[in-house]
Structure formats: C-alpha cells, structure tokens
Amino acid sequence: MERNASRNRQMLLSLGLGGFLVNADNRAIAPMLPAMAVSLHTSMSSVALLVTAYSIPYGVFQLVYGPIAEKIGKVSTIFMALCLFSLGTLLCGVAHVFSWLLVLRVLTGLFAAGIIPTTLAQIGDRFDLSERPGAIALFMSFSTSGQALGIVIGGLVAQFFSYRILFFLLGLACIPALLAIFRERGRETIPVKPNPTPILKRYIELFKHKRSWQIYGLVLCEGLVFYGGFTFLGVYGVSTLHLSYLIIGLLTATYSVGAFIGSKTITKVLSRVGTTKMPMLGSGLMILGFGVIWGWQSVISLTVGFIILGFGFSYCHSTLQTFATDLLPNGRATAVSVFAFSLFLGSGLGPIGVGDIFDAYGSRMMLGAVCLGTIVFCFLCMTLLKRNQQTGTN
DSSP states (O other), X not given: OHHHHHHHHHHHHHHXXXXXXXXXXXXXXXHHHHHHHHHTTOOHHHHTHHHHXXXXXXXXTHHHHHXXXXXXXXXXXXXXXXXXXXXXXXXXXXXXXXHHHHHHHHHHHHHHTTTHHHHHHHHHHHXXXXXXXXXXXXXXXXXXXXXXXXXXXXXXXXXXXXXXXXXHHHHHHHHHHHHHHHHHHTTOOOOOOSSOOOHHHHHHHHHTSHHHHHHHHHHHHHIIIIIHHHHTHHHHHHHTSOOOHHXXXXXXXXXXXXXXHHHHXXXXXXXXXXXXXXXXXXXXXXXXXXXXXXXXOSHHHHHHHHHHHHHHHHHHHHHHHHHHHTSOGGGHHHHHHHHHHHHHHHHHHHHHHHHHHHHHHOHHHHHHHHHHHHHXXXXXXXXXXXXXXXXXXX
C-alpha cells in the first residue's frame, strides 16, 4: 500500500510537469495581449482571438483524446500530446504574421488537449473517491504554479522582449517534462477489457444521466463568464489604470497565488462546507473578485480582486472536476474529456463576447457585464446542485 502511494505521488509529479507547461503557455497570453496587438498591427478584439484559437480546438479535441486514452493508455496519450505541443509552441515563436500565429495557436491547442484532462482521468483511475479531491488539488497546484510563472514571464517578455521569446522558452522547457513522463509511461499497464464499450455507446451512456448535463452545463457557463472576464483584466490594467506590461504580469500572477493557496486548503474547507455547496462558495468568491475590480478602479483593488478570483476558481472548478471524474467510472477519460470540452468551449466563446463589449462600451461596462454573468452562474450552481442533492443523485 505504501509502495502504491509512493508510485501514485511520483505519477502526479511527472504528469504535473506537463500540466504546468500547458497552463504556462495558455495563461501567458493574457498580459501580453496589448503588446501583441501593437507588434502584430491588429486590434484588441482581434488579438483576443488568439485565446479563442487555442481554447476552441482544446475543447473540441477532448472528444477525440478521451477514447484514444482509453485504447492506448492515458500516460502514452499524454506523452504523444506533449511532444506535439512542444513542437507547436516552438513554431509559434517563429511566426511573424497574425494569421499564421492564429493557425499555430489552433494547432497548439489541439495538441495540448491531450494532457490535463487525460491526467485528471488517470487520477480518477489511481485514487479512491475519498482521496481524489486531494490528488486533484495537488495536480492543480502544479497547474496554478504554471499559471503564475507563465503570467509573470509573459509580463517580463512583453515589457523587455518580443512575445516570440516566450514561446521558444516554453517549447524547450517541455524536454525535461517529456523525459519524466516517458519514465512513467514504462510503468503503465492498460487494463484488458473483454468486451470494450463502443465509443458511441459510451457517450450515450454518459448523457443518459441528468447529472452529466448539469455538470457539463455548469462548467460551460463557468468558462464563459470567468475566462471571458479574466482574459481582459490585463487589458483593463493597461488601458484604464495605465500600468506597464511588467506590472500587469506581476499583478495577474497574484491570481495564481490565490488559486495555489486555494488548492492547498480545499480539502479542509470541503469537509466543513460539503461538496454540494462548494461550487456556490467558489462562484460567490468569483462575484466578489470581479465586483471589487469593477467597483474601485485602482491597483490595490485589481490585486485584491485577482487573489479572490484565484480562491473562487480553485474552490469551484476543482469540485466540479471531482464530480466529472465519477460520472462514468468505466470510462473516466471519456467523461473528463467532455468536461474539458465544455470548459474550453465556454472559455473560447467568452472572450469574443466580452471583447465586443469592451470595444463598444469600454472597461467599466465590460466589468459590469462580467459581474452580472457570474451572478447568474452562481445562481445556477445553487439551483442545479441543490436540486440534484434533493433528488438523491449527488
């Protein structure tokens, strides 16, 4: 038992490196958007499409990677995806034209799709339900650390260098992660199923349950309102507060500090609040975070808002992830892949709508709209999860 626990921890550490780099690549874009708009000679709403170009294929290709992971093994799938992600990221550093960079971000998002959600499915296989929130929180601490470092480096690069340097750094940093995951791949055993469930039947089984529609609907809304607003907080800091790219990078990193501490405290808070109320608590903190930034335009309020948003997203999203890992126990990779598809569909569409509001009405109206959207999301968490508990399906 002790040996299995040690191996599980080694697995988390090695796969956590991959999650670290994917999130560093994804989040570093936010503080660099103003600088990239200038360098690529395009508008803020257009350059925000680089977020959408990454997020949409990331979400769509979850539906492909889930069945692949069930067939060839989850660690092998992660290794293959990280190799291609590294290549795509390096090529992003070569691009000098917006249209080419947009295409390469699509490909990078496509490859990145096979890493984090497949790792969550692997955690579901290797840890009991009672241990799973803690294991997910540990993995999330890698992810949030990647967010923090990516955001800080993104701000530094935007201030002193070209955005292309960041993509070169992240692409090369994948090499030690690939070596660690390759070692873990050698230990992987793929269970032989005498009568494997066909892919279509697996999805039919998943969506027969009302619970699945509720969880996937909630995470879609979470992606829409949270990432839609979060993507433009750096733009708000530059355009309204007149902060430098470096300061924006450092301030945005405080979100990841909040998320990191949240991942370390979630187990204790969860034992007091309960799983059903945890997403309500998290979304309530997200309302508070966006509200502080909206109501008081200052560097202090932006910093405080980032920290609160980190706590809120960690509490809300980690709990929804835990729910998703148990929707289809015999096909966790499939269930988690649909979860990630829903999240990144929302996080890809959110910046488009929020960007249009920002361009047409300015930052204040944009933040007000995000606050209103987050209130609606909190209400949905409260209504759907409470109803689910009352019907005894939680």
